[in-house]
Amino acid sequence: MTVTPNRTAEAKAILHNNDRGGYTVPTADLYPYQWNWDSLFSALGWAVFDIKRAWTEIETLFKAQWPSGMVPHIVFWSDSASYFPGPDVWQTSGIAPATSSGISQPPVAATIVRRLAEIDRLPPRALYEAIDRWHRWWHRARDPEGRGVIAISHPWESGRDNLPDWDAPLSQMEVTATGHYRRRDLDHVDAAMRPHQADYDRYLALIDYGASNGWDDAAVSRHSPFWVADPGVTAVLLRAERDLIWLGEALGFDTAAIERRVDRLESGFEQFWHDKAGTYCSFDLRTGQHAQAGTSASFLAPYAGIDQHTDQLIEELGTWSLACTYLVPSFDPRHGDFEALRYWRGPVWCMVNYMIAVGLQELGAHDWAERLKSDTAALIAANGMPESFDPNTGGPVGGKLFTWTAALWLAWAGGSASDANFSGLTASTDH
Numbered sequence: 001m002t003v004t005p006n007r008t009a010e011a012k013a014i015l016h017n018n019d020r021g022g023y024t025v026p027t028a029d030l031y032p033y034q035w036n037w038d039s040l041f042s043a044l045g046w047a048v049f050d051i052k053r054a055w056t057e058i059e060t061l062f063k064a065q066w067p068s069g070m071v072p073h074i075v076f077w078s079d080s081a082s083y084f085p086g087p088d089v090w091q092t093s094g095i096a097p098a099t100s101s102g103i104s105q106p107p108v109a110a111t112i113v114r115r116l117a118e119i120d121r122l123p124p125r126a127l128y129e130a131i132d133r134w135h136r137w138w139h140r141a142r143d144p145e146g147r148g149v150i151a152i153s154h155p156w157e158s159g160r161d162n163l164p165d166w167d168a169p170l171s172q173m174e175v176t177a178t179g180h181y182r183r184r185d186l187d188h189v190d191a192a193m194r195p196h197q198a199d200y201d202r203y204l205a206l207i208d209y210g211a212s213n214g215w216d217d218a219a220v221s222r223h224s225p226f227w228v229a230d231p232g233v234t235a236v237l238l239r240a241e242r243d244l245i246w247l248g249e250a251l252g253f254d255t256a257a258i259e260r261r262v263d264r265l266e267s268g269f270e271q272f273w274h275d276k277a278g279t280y281c282s283f284d285l286r287t288g289q290h291a292q293a294g295t296s297a298s299f300l301a302p303y304a305g306i307d308q309h310t311d312q313l314i315e316e317l318g319t320w321s322l323a324c325t326y327l328v329p330s331f332d333p334r335h336g337d338f339e340a341l342r343y344w345r346g347p348v349w350c351m352v353n354y355m356i357a358v359g360l361q362e363l364g365a366h367d368w369a370e371r372l373k374s375d376t377a378a379l380i381a382a383n384g385m386p387e388s389f390d391p392n393t394g395g396p397v398g399g400k401l402f403t404w405t406a407a408l409w410l411a412w413a414g415g416s417a418s419d420a421n422f423s424g425l426t427a428s429t430d431h
Contacts, residue, residue, distance in 0.1 A: 045407025148268015303359030
């Protein structure tokens, strides 16, 4: 007799086991610190059965906010020998209020906080103001020319580390000796699922550039060897700005400045459209060259409230669905650079599926939204809660017992198929 796993109980256990007292690590050993957007998505899972703990997760992250407004992508609240590069490499001491990395990650905070506010209470005014400072940092530091597109200064800042989009910009870098270092990720995950060594050499060179310039935003924007406009970060920020307006109005703040930022991003987003690829693509701000194929971030335009090219996007999603078993792979499954197992070059990620599905649902593409939800549920039901999934076989990829996969099962994929539960949470007040 086959015993069906209780995935909901498993998901709660993963959150508890990855809890480090105020923040949740993505998974033990491989990622032993607080990661920015991992932590924020984990709050969706916590909110289902412990809303107080969900708020604590977010508040802990913002304790590490820099004076500039930047919220770092890693906060090193404790010591660990299982991860590289650690705080000694980033060299942010004296700049940051907590030991951290020197770059950020996609700003999902306002969107997550709005979800919590809808089921519980409005956030403290101080948290709202902290999120607004972070958004203003993105515009000032990553779009200093006011083009309406957000740049990333390091592939890790996109949250989609080794995407093929970054290959060409990285290849133009002159990589000087980065010194001997030992990658610790390969101690925990098959090398076939991780970025190549040449990628890591460039990642480390970019960290060295930022550290040598004291993580000065102006120096980075003017001279960083990697400076790429990313539709993923831009879409996430645009969505977050809209949600920040909702929060601001509810709290009694003047949101006129945020509305102007929304207008700029809305106008700028069309720059990502690439006619030859037939979708939204990143582009190198140093050379003006677009990437040549779509990624899962291409489908985040509806999530951002962008309704141009919707027919083409739906058609593109349909062609992707014929080229793989499960949606949405992180890169075009028809392309020669697609790799089903290698980190962000192919696998399906639950939190990206969630964001895409929310956008499709709001667009009115209910069947496609439900397809993404059902694919995500099927992947987790069959394979548990790894970091990501093979879009062809459905098999587990990357780290095991992963927080945001568990969180999205609790808050979305494992719930009812009804529209009312589609993007919302069914939270308990059990503390």
